[in-house]
Amino acid sequence: MIDKDWRGADLIFDLDGDHLPGVSDADFPGMLDLIHDQAWSLWNDFLEPEFNMKREFSQFTFSGHRGFHIHVRDPALLGMDSNARREIVNYIRGEGLEVNAVLSGNKSGWRDRIEVGMQSVLDKLRIISEKESGSTAIMDEFHGILNGKSTKNRGGKSGVSKARIKSLAESSTSTERIERLRSDHSLLVFGKETPAFWDLVKGDRSVVLGTAGETDENVTVDVKRVIRQLGSLHGKCGLRVTEIPYERLDPDGSNPFRPLDEAVALKGGADARVELLRDDITARLGELEVSGGTGDVYSVNDAMCTFLCLKGWARQLPE
Numbered sequence: 159m160i161d162k163d164w165r166g167a168d169l170i171f172d173l174d175g176d177h178l179p180g181v182s183d184a185d186f187p188g189m190l191d192l193i194h195d196q197a198w199s200l201w202n203d204f205l206e207p208e209f210n211m212k213r214e215f216s217q218f219t220f221s222g223h224r225g226f227h228i229h230v231r232d233p234a235l236l237g238m239d240s241n242a243r244r245e246i247v248n249y250i251r252g253e254g255l256e257v258n259a260v261l262s263g264n265k266s267g268w269r270d271r272i273e274v275g276m277q278s279v280l281d282k283l284r285i286i287s288e289k290e291s292g293s294t295a296i297m298d299e300f301h302g303i304l305n306g307k308s309t310k311n312r313g314g315k316s317g318v319s320k321a322r323i324k325s326l327a328e329s330s331t332s333t334e335r336i337e338r339l340r341s342d343h344s345l346l347v348f349g350k351e352t353p354a355f356w357d358l359v360k361g362d363r364s365v366v367l368g369t370a371g372e373t374d375e376n377v378t379v380d381v382k383r384v385i386r387q388l389g390s391l392h393g394k395c396g397l398r399v400t401e402i403p404y405e406r407l408d409p410d411g412s413n414p415f416r417p418l419d420e421a422v423a424l425k426g427g428a429d430a431r432v433e434l435l436r437d438d439i440t441a442r443l444g445e446l447e448v449s450g451g452t453g454d455v456y457s458v459n460d461a462m463c464t465f466l467c468l469k470g471w472a473r474q475l476p477e
Contacts, residue, residue, distance in 0.1 A: 303357065
């Protein structure tokens with residue numbers, strides 16, 4: 159092997175719902191809906207318009223578990239090394255972007271995103287401040303963007319507590335502060351929390367890309383990555399790695415891809431009784447949905463039994 163030359167590698171983008179800030183896969187259908195949105199945003203907002211990547215060289219797949227893969231096999235890109243691939247990842251994540259410089263510069267994708275993201279974040283901060291419906295979920299999302307594992311994915315600051323986010327939310331209700339911020343983006347109108355505000359704006363508009371296993375190395379950057387084979391079954395849930403036609407990638411399109419209907423490999427089978435081992439879970443495969451908590455017993459088909467047991471969410475009971 160040492161005498162062989164590296165010839166190239168697919169440019170792979172891995173989107174995994176497990177990396178979304180503030181999201182748990184306990185609501186499996188809801189998580190897949192969110193990561194589907196991310197997959198479409200990655201292609202429609204970044205890869206095609208800004209990097210000019212071609213559909214004819216691209217393959218879109220459901221990973222068989224918590225996300226989606228985009229493979230780009232353009233011959234002109236296969237030889238890119240890890241450093242070049244990392245530049246693409248950093249741009250998509252918004253890492254190193256100076257907000258004031260972007261907004262004062264020429265028209266660009268990130269300039270448009272920041273302008274839209276400002277209002278989006280301000281609206282969400284208002285919901286937190288006024289404790290409206292959904293405020294807890296938004297708080298968890300923002301906390302995830304600014305802390306922990308999503309810091310590596312989003313480029314956010316670490317160590318930002320929920321109390322500081324609440325303080326930022328209360329400050330953002332000031333019309334005077336917002337007007338000053340819009341007129342001069344370099345002003346620290348939220349005091350020490352201003353950098354966190356801009357991190358939230360970038361995080362709100364970026365795409366969360368998956369990491370390679372337990373390391374921090376992004377899948378896209380790894381030029382020797384072994385990826386799941388199309389048609390194989392995922393060992394953590396039993397669903398099939400399935401190709402998605404481009405025209406069905408848009409979740410809001412006329413005929414969107416439905417992974418929980420179309421990636422089910424096992425069909426029919428005798429009823430199996432399972433006991434749930436985890437609280438507050440929601441799972442759906444085809445027309446069958448299971449929603450409950452520890453100790454609940456359900457009669458399910460082979461596909462759902464396999465899914466729940468491989469996930470570690472249930473155990474099969476003897477007949």
